[in-house]
Amino acid sequence: MKLKITHTTSYSYDEPVSYALQQVRLTPMDNPQQKVLNWNVAIEGGDTELTFLDQHKNHTMLVRVEPDRNEVRIIASGEVETNDTVGVLGKVYGTAPLWHFQQHTRRTAPGKGVAKLARIIGTTDSQLDDLHTLSRAVLNAVPYGKGGTFVGTTAEEAIISGGGVCQDHAQIFVSAARKAGIPARYVSGYLMMNDRVDQDASHAWAEAHLQGLGWVGFDISNGISPDERYVRLATGLDSRDAAPISGVRMGTANESMIVSLQIQQ
Amino acid sequence: MGSDRKNFDEMLFGSEGVRQPYDNYEKWFGSEDPARLTKKSKEAEAFFRRTGITFNVYGQAAAQERLIPFDLVPRILSSREWTRLSKGIEQRVRAINAFLHDIYNRQEILRAGRVPIELISQNAAFLPQMIGMSPPGDVYTHIVGTDIVRTGEDDFFVLEDNARTPSGVSYMLENRETMLHMFPELFSQIKVQPVSDYPKNLRKSLAACAPHSCEGKPTVAVLTPGIHNSAYFEHSFLADQMGVELVEGHDLRVVDGHIAMRTTQGYKVIDVLYRRVDDEYLDPLNFKPESMLGVPGIMDVYRAGNITIANAPGTGIADDKAIYSYMPDIIEFYTGEKAILKNVETWRCSEPASLQYVLEHLSELVVKEVHGSGGYGMLVGPAASQKELSAFTAKLKSNPGNYIAQPTLSLSTVPIFTKKQLAPRHVDLRPFVLVSPNKVSITPGGLTRVALKAGSLVVNSSQGGGTKDTWVLED
Numbered sequence: 001m002k003l004k005i006t007h008t009t010s011y012s013y014d015e016p017v018s019y020a021l022q023q024v025r026l027t028p029m030d031n032p033q034q035k036v037l038n039w040n041v042a043i044e045g046g047d048t049e050l051t052f053l054d055q056h057k058n059h060t061m062l063v064r065v066e067p068d069r070n071e072v073r074i075i076a077s078g079e080v081e082t083n084d085t086v087g088v089l090g091k092v093y094g095t096a097p098l099w100h101f102q103q104h105t106r107r108t109a110p111g112k113g114v115a116k117l118a119r120i121i122g123t124t125d126s127q128l129d130d131l132h133t134l135s136r137a138v139l140n141a142v143p144y145g146k147g148g149t150f151v152g153t154t155a156e157e158a159i160i161s162g163g164g165v166c167q168d169h170a171q172i173f174v175s176a177a178r179k180a181g182i183p184a185r186y187v188s189g190y191l192m193m194n195d196r197v198d199q200d201a202s203h204a205w206a207e208a209h210l211q212g213l214g215w216v217g218f219d220i221s222n223g224i225s226p227d228e229r230y231v232r233l234a235t236g237l238d239s240r241d242a243a244p245i246s247g248v249r250m251g252t253a254n255e256s257m258i259v260s261l262q263i264q265q
Numbered sequence: 266m267g268s269d270r271k272n273f274d275e276m277l278f279g280s281e282g283v284r285q286p287y288d289n290y291e292k293w294f295g296s297e298d299p300a301r302l303t304k305k306s307k308e309a310e311a312f313f314r315r316t317g318i319t320f321n322v323y324g325q326a327a328a329q330e331r332l333i334p335f336d337l338v339p340r341i342l343s344s345r346e347w348t349r350l351s352k353g354i355e356q357r358v359r360a361i362n363a364f365l366h367d368i369y370n371r372q373e374i375l376r377a378g379r380v381p382i383e384l385i386s387q388n389a390a391f392l393p394q395m396i397g398m399s400p401p402g403d404v405y406t407h408i409v410g411t412d413i414v415r416t417g418e419d420d421f422f423v424l425e426d427n428a429r430t431p432s433g434v435s436y437m438l439e440n441r442e443t444m445l446h447m448f449p450e451l452f453s454q455i456k457v458q459p460v461s462d463y464p465k466n467l468r469k470s471l472a473a474c475a476p477h478s479c480e481g482k483p484t485v486a487v488l489t490p491g492i493h494n495s496a497y498f499e500h501s502f503l504a505d506q507m508g509v510e511l512v513e514g515h516d517l518r519v520v521d522g523h524i525a526m527r528t529t530q531g532y533k534v535i536d537v538l539y540r541r542v543d544d545e546y547l548d549p550l551n552f553k554p555e556s557m558l559g560v561p562g563i564m565d566v567y568r569a570g571n572i573t574i575a576n577a578p579g580t581g582i583a584d585d586k587a588i589y590s591y592m593p594d595i596i597e598f599y600t601g602e603k604a605i606l607k608n609v610e611t612w613r614c615s616e617p618a619s620l621q622y623v624l625e626h627l628s629e630l631v632v633k634e635v636h637g638s639g640g641y642g643m644l645v646g647p648a649a650s651q652k653e654l655s656a657f658t659a660k661l662k663s664n665p666g667n668y669i670a671q672p673t674l675s676l677s678t679v680p681i682f683t684k685k686q687l688a689p690r691h692v693d694l695r696p697f698v699l700v701s702p703n704k705v706s707i708t709p710g711g712l713t714r715v716a717l718k719a720g721s722l723v724v725n726s727s728q729g730g731g732t733k734d735t736w737v738l739e740d
Contacts, residue, residue: 019518021519021550021561021562023550023551023562023565049519049520049521049522049562049565049566050522050565050566050569050571051569052565052568052569052570053397053568054394054568055393055394055395055396055397055398057397060565062519062522062562062565062566062569064519094397095370095396095397096393096396096397097372097375099382099386100386100393100396102386103386103393237393241393246550247550248549248550248554248561248562
């Protein structure tokens, strides 16, 4: 499937900002599930200082906002050819060792709630089946709902709050999988919802590593494994590692963000 | 605890008299008037106060500044002793750099099963942001301070590999300057290898590690957390001695893909940053977001190959005290040679059998935190009270993986000058090592720390230790 994507993120500040940086992971890379036909990330009101591959081999840009701006706009657009691999990315490895994906971060540190979910792993002799059961259990425990969690919410906090978005679901899933000893990671990317061109927001899901299969994707929020409507942007141990955009700025200005995302065939 | 009679004294060797390296010094000392030396000793203190060498002691009243006591009797090593020591240190430092590169890249040593994966995977000093990158010239530890103790004529042991930000080099330099100032005639009688080249060599060594993208003469700068840091004196001293800028995080910006510092002529690119800010505070964009000490985006600039950070982030994995216990294997794995310098026997309390041994022999052992430094949080069994021992037993049982234990070594002594006479005190040695792509260079001597209390084995300045000038004799 050929997906045409335009993803615009606009930040505005209530007073001019003298110095601000944005770390941008908005460039999809080729893998068995996707081939990037063309792609461009344009910055309005800022300069790309450099690009590099991070520890997860994510294409990363460091953007400096032009001094004393009130607004910066980041536009990622292009076309990606996708395949349906029934969720299996396979034995695709970077430099990070598999054990790294068993390490917890502040956002994925397991507490009682995660521990309870992690006990699902091992109930049958198929890890793959157990992970699908885990995925459903996460959505049951934390039904989709905006407002209860924010960008820095941890997996355990999201369980306590009783509701969450795709970021929370993916973090709870990876936290529980790791707790059960399965290497797991967070994925940020795009999902084309069939019934619309204008999508709500960018998406997040999880991947777990299984003997024999390699990396397998789980979109917990939608209860399926990623198919040809998904485009992977970045991976990491948690939502901070794989954040499409994260930034720092000097001074006291407040930031507000507007996202527009169009995906179509 | 009382001093062990079998202690090796580096100056006086039982009935056989003075050890050879101290021959000439002892002759000079014997001809000196003790009253003059007492006066000199007071002068030395005034000299240090004037130059401003002080340090802060953590845990005491806010930012209290103290002088580290200086003893005027030098610690003397022969050129032969030094040659052997420096070979051993060089071997060790090369192995550490190979180990760090391996750990953050192919991890051959873990695949080979020579170091357990858990020691790395569960290590807080492991820095994921370093995975898959090679710093310029593959140098990780640009500056190392290897702590060495001695127990006999040929028995040198490495106690710690300080691969993060070893401090104390300013004392080495000031101690020599003070001695030269007080006793110029002594240095004309006895040929001592100079240490004063250190700042020049540090600058050259750092510059030699500049990134490939650097054209022309590399710009070096020292990054300090600021005046409230206990080692601020050293940061400003080294910047001054090298003739480079001393900067704080807020002086720096990302400019054209590089890190640049604000100067009166606008922003100037820094090629090599000797940073004295810990990893987790180094970059709020990539590490602790609330850090005000660091430089946002510096890790991105680093990964893009546009700056050298010295020492490299993530080197703490190599000076972890649990890793230390594997150092003989690490040296063999990367150099194919046996370690020249010995390791102190170390019990890893994470291992049940070792923990049991340690608990049973606590009063004989020294117990240290795996990530500890500066003598904080350690137990010296033979000097501990019953109450301290039982408190430590509880700590060990609740978190065994946090501790290692070592035998109480009978550290060598070197005399200090007291009001009446020379009196033996325990010492250690921290030589300072500079690493660049083609060269490992070690300043002859280093910093000798001395426990000032009779019989005490704790030489840390934060725990009341002092320092001595360290001489390596010319051949």
